[in-house]
Amino acid sequence: MSGFETLAIHAGQEPDPLTGAVVPPIYQVSTFKQDGVGGLRGGYEYARSGNPTRTALETCLAALEAPGHAGAAGLAFASGLAAEDTVIRGLCRPGDHVVLPHDAYGGTYRLFTKVAGPWGLHQTSVQLSDVDLLRKAIVPGRTRLVWVETPSNPLLSVADIAAVAEVTHEAGALLVVDNTFASPYLQQPISLGADIVVHSTTKYIGGHSDVVGGALVAVDPEIVATLAFHQNAQGAVAGPFDSWLTLRGLKTLGVRMDRHCSNARAIAEFLVAHPSVSEVLWPGLPGHPGHEVAQRQMRDFGGMVSFRVTGGEQEAVALCGRTELFTLGESLGGVESLIEHPARMTHASVAGSPLEVPSDLVRLSVGIESVDDLLADLDQALAG
Numbered sequence: 001m002s003g004f005e006t007l008a009i010h011a012g013q014e015p016d017p018l019t020g021a022v023v024p025p026i027y028q029v030s031t032f033k034q035d036g037v038g039g040l041r042g043g044y045e046y047a048r049s050g051n052p053t054r055t056a057l058e059t060c061l062a063a064l065e066a067p068g069h070a071g072a073a074g075l076a077f078a079s080g081l082a083a084e085d086t087v088i089r090g091l092c093r094p095g096d097h098v099v100l101p102h103d104a105y106g107g108t109y110r111l112f113t114k115v116a117g118p119w120g121l122h123q124t125s126v127q128l129s130d131v132d133l134l135r136k137a138i139v140p141g142r143t144r145l146v147w148v149e150t151p152s153n154p155l156l157s158v159a160d161i162a163a164v165a166e167v168t169h170e171a172g173a174l175l176v177v178d179n180t181f182a183s184p185y186l187q188q189p190i191s192l193g194a195d196i197v198v199h200s201t202t203k204y205i206g207g208h209s210d211v212v213g214g215a216l217v218a219v220d221p222e223i224v225a226t227l228a229f230h231q232n233a234q235g236a237v238a239g240p241f242d243s244w245l246t247l248r249g250l251k252t253l254g255v256r257m258d259r260h261c262s263n264a265r266a267i268a269e270f271l272v273a274h275p276s277v278s279e280v281l282w283p284g285l286p287g288h289p290g291h292e293v294a295q296r297q298m299r300d301f302g303g304m305v306s307f308r309v310t311g312g313e314q315e316a317v318a319l320c321g322r323t324e325l326f327t328l329g330e331s332l333g334g335v336e337s338l339i340e341h342p343a344r345m346t347h348a349s350v351a352g353s354p355l356e357v358p359s360d361l362v363r364l365s366v367g368i369e370s371v372d373d374l375l376a377d378l379d380q381a382l383a384g
């Protein structure tokens with residue numbers, strides 16, 4: 001068993017030995033009977049430390065992100081930010097330094113600057129598509145993590161994971177890749193040298209806009225042990241029903257991503273030719289600065305498309321209110337298409353910081369509806 005879709009449907013999800021149920025049951029339980037003190041029947045004692053439904057999800061995530069790595073481990077959390085916080089507290093100490101991307105989810109930057117900053121973590125933001133800038137940003141002996149989002153949110157910039165991994169490891173630091181936009185179907189950062197993969201499973205992995213969750217995957221036994229310890233000690237775990245919903249979404253990740261990608265291609269090409277659009281950001285376009293790297297390290301270019309409008313901020317905001325099929329809302333990666341204005345919505349928390357995004361930018365999470373309907377909706381919305 002090694003094909004992506006086979007693993008997505010079967011890894012960690014053998015039929016229930018007791019009943020034969022072909023889908024892992026929702027173990028909606030907080031504690032497990034012990035046969036004498038310490039006599040655990042299935043290895044479970046208390047559901048913060050472990051729950052069989054969560055284990056099924058964690059096993060599947062590890063198999064998809066790091067196929068063939070015997071020591072790979074997945075850890076599921078209550079949200080993407082909870083997973084990120086566990087990396088920070090688990091692997092960094094006050095006084096350490098981290099390198100962040102110049103473009104990332106606003107909440108990630110907020111976590112590093114407003115929560116980890118006062119705790120004692122120092123950070124520098126650089127454009128990680130340029131490894132020379134990364135080299136300069138590293139503080140020898142103090143940089144503990146390099147954090148990459150590729151493709152990034154919301155500017156869809158692309159970092160060369162293998163090149164960044166080399167520079168990061170030369171400096172004795174660890175590379176964390178947020179793989180939320182690509183998902184393991186399109187990109188597997190661990191095979192390119194990343195030490196830890198982070199996900200907001202709320203997005204493509206869950207895929208149906210009905211659950212908030214996060215995940216970490218790592219392969220090094222020491223890193224795995226530290227993160228697993230902190231998952232339990234900090235306690236922001238995924239609950240059984242959320243784990244079950246996420247696992248249910250994960251089974252169809254491959255087929256959904258194929259459609260997200262092909263719909264995104266049609267939309268990006270439509271926008272490039274539109275007179276009211278000044279720039280289209282999608283790594284599948286040959287003129288995108290990260291196109292060649294993306295082609296090398298990704299299976300396809302993803303379902304997120306951002307673009308700038310000629311009419312400035314006012315027009316960008318108005319446009320977000322004119323679509324009918326694209327729903328105005330935060331988040332991404334679900335089967336339904338979403339539109340949003342990053343500067344006032346998902347990235348409002350980075351206003352005035354090095355991560356501030358252009359005010360004429362509109363972000364689309366291209367869903368898997370019929371592409372002609374999506375194109376018609378954008379056409380009427382852009383016509384004003």
Ligand code: P1T
Nearest residue numbers: 079080081105180200202213330331346
């Ligand atoms: O929302 P949460 O599950 O906590 O995940 C945070 C997160 C982490 N990484 C990336 C790349 C993300 O996009 C997100 C969440 N992003 C949105 C809610 C958004 O609309 O961009």
